[in-house]
Amino acid sequence: MQIELTINGKLKSLEIHPGESLLETLRKNGYTGVKYGCGTGDCGACVVLLNEKPVNSCQVLTAAVDGESVTTVEGIGTMDKPHPIQEELVKAGAVQCGYCTPGVVLSAYALLQTNPHPTEDEIKTALDGHLCRCTGYVKIIEGVKNAAEKV
Amino acid sequence: MLNQTNAQPIAGGTDLLVQARTNRNRLQAFVRIDHLTELKTLEFSKNELTIGAGVTFTEYLEKASQFLLPLTEAIVLIASPSIRNTATFGGNIVNASPAADILPIFYALDAILTLESMRGVRQIPVSEFVTGAKKTSIRPDELLTAIRLNIPQNYKYVYRKIGPRKALSLSKVSFVGFYLPDTREIRLAYGSVGPTVIRAYEAEQLFREGRIPAIPDCIERAVKPITDQRSTAEYRRYLCRALTQVFLSRYIKNF
Numbered sequence: 391m392q393i394e395l396t397i398n399g400k401l402k403s404l405e406i407h408p409g410e411s412l413l414e415t416l417r418k419n420g421y422t423g424v425k426y427g428c429g430t431g432d433c434g435a436c437v438v439l440l441n442e443k444p445v446n447s448c449q450v451l452t453a454a455v456d457g458e459s460v461t462t463v464e465g466i467g468t469m470d471k472p473h474p475i476q477e478e479l480v481k482a483g484a485v486q487c488g489y490c491t492p493g494v495v496l497s498a499y500a501l502l503q504t505n506p507h508p509t510e511d512e513i514k515t516a517l518d519g520h521l522c523r524c525t526g527y528v529k530i531i532e533g534v535k536n537a538a539e540k541v
Numbered sequence: 542m543l544n545q546t547n548a549q550p551i552a553g554g555t556d557l558l559v560q561a562r563t564n565r566n567r568l569q570a571f572v573r574i575d576h577l578t579e580l581k582t583l584e585f586s587k588n589e590l591t592i593g594a595g596v597t598f599t600e601y602l603e604k605a606s607q608f609l610l611p612l613t614e615a616i617v618l619i620a621s622p623s624i625r626n627t628a629t630f631g632g633n634i635v636n637a638s639p640a641a642d643i644l645p646i647f648y649a650l651d652a653i654l655t656l657e658s659m660r661g662v663r664q665i666p667v668s669e670f671v672t673g674a675k676k677t678s679i680r681p682d683e684l685l686t687a688i689r690l691n692i693p694q695n696y697k698y699v700y701r702k703i704g705p706r707k708a709l710s711l712s713k714v715s716f717v718g719f720y721l722p723d724t725r726e727i728r729l730a731y732g733s734v735g736p737t738v739i740r741a742y743e744a745e746q747l748f749r750e751g752r753i754p755a756i757p758d759c760i761e762r763a764v765k766p767i768t769d770q771r772s773t774a775e776y777r778r779y780l781c782r783a784l785t786q787v788f789l790s791r792y793i794k795n796f
Binding site: 409411429430431432434437440443444445446448449450451453454497515516518519520 | 551553554555558559561562569571573575599620621622623624626627707708709
C-alpha cells in the first residue's frame with residue numbers, strides 16, 4: 391500500500407506492507423539512526439518523534455500513521471552541524487557504543503521543546519524508557535542538563 | 542466494520558503489536574480506532590469522571606491529572622513516556638492483564654464501562670467485564686467506548702506499585718486503599734495477585750463491623766498469588782498484608 395509521511399520536515403510517498411512497523415519502514419528507507427533494540431517497547435532504542443512526541447517506533451504500525459509527521463535523529467543534527475544536545479552528550483562522555491543515543495537525543499529534544507529548563511527529576515522521567523548498557527545514566531543526565539543551558 | 546470482519550480494534554498498539562510479533566502464526570487484522578475523536582472524551586462533572594477509551598495516558602496527565610490523584614499516581618508509574626504517549630485507557634482494560642496498572646483503582650471505585658455495537662449500548666461494571674487473565678466478556682462486534690466512575694466527595698488513599706524498578710516495570714503487586722470518612726467505609730483492591738484484580742469485599746465488610754484487627758489475615762486469604770518470573774506467591778501475599786497494614790495504620794486510629 392502507498393502512504394505519505396512527513397519525515398524530518400520533508401513529505402515522502404512510501405510503498406509499505408500493511409503489517410509493517412514504523413521502525414521497519416524508516417530503516418528500509420535509509421533512516422538507520424532509528425535502532426532496533428528489543429521490539430517490545432522496553433529499551434527505547436527505536437524512539438522517534440511522532441507529531442513531536444516520543445514513541446517507540448517498533449510499537450507503531452506505519453499504516454496507522456499515514457499523513458502524520460515523524461522526526462528521526464537525522465532531522466535533529468548532522469555530523470557537520472550537530473545539535474547542542476548531541477554536542478553536550480559527547481562532551482559529557484555519555485556516548486560509548488551509541489546504540490541508545492538516537493533515542494535518548496530525541497526524548498531529550500522533545501523534553502526541551504516543551505520544558506526548556508527541566509529539573510534533574512524531569513530529565514530522569516523523560517529518559518525513563520531508555521536503556522543504556524555502556525556509560526550508565528549519570529553522564530547522559532549531565533549531558534542533557536548542560537544542553538538545556540545552551541538551547 | 543467490526544460486524545463484518547474478525548478484525549481487532551487497535552489504538553496505541555503497545556500491547557497488541559508486541560503480542561502480534563510473538564505470535565506470528567495467527568493471522569491478524571486490525572481496525573484502527575486511535576483517530577476517533579468520539580473516544581477522546583474527558584469529562585469531569587458533579588464528582589463524576591468520564592474517560593473516553595481512546596484517551597492516551599499522556600493526554601490524561603496533560604488535561605485531567607488533578608481530578609483523581611490516585612489514578613494520576615498510578616498512571617505516572619505506567620511504563621515509560623514513549624509508551625504513555627500512545628497507550629490508551631481502553632487498551633489497558635480490554636487487554637485485561639492481571640497486572641494492568643489502572644484496574645485496581647477502577648475496581649475500588651466501581652467504574653462502569655460503556656460498550657457499543659450496532660445492536661446497541663450496554664453498561665457493565667469493570668469487575669464483571671474482566672472474567673479472567675487476559676479475558677473479558679466483550680463481544681466480537683463490540684467496542685469499549687468509555688469508562689465512568691464516581692469520585693467520592695471525601696477520601697484518603699494509599700496507592701502503591703511494587704516492582705523491580707520505577708520505570709517500565711510490571712508489578713509484583715499493586716495496591717490501592719480508599720478510606721471514605723463520610724460513610725466510614727474502606728475499599729481495597731489488589732493487582733497481580735490473581736487472574737483478575739481482587740477487590741477485598743470481605744475485608745471491607747469487617748471494617749464496617751468494626752473488626753479491624755481481623756483485616757490483614759482476611760486479606761491473606763482473599764488474594765490468590767502465583768509464583769512466576771516476577772515474584773513468588775509467598776512474597777506477594779506478604780506484600781498484600783504489609784500494604785494493607787500501611788494503609789490502615791495511616792488513616793485508622795487505634796489500628
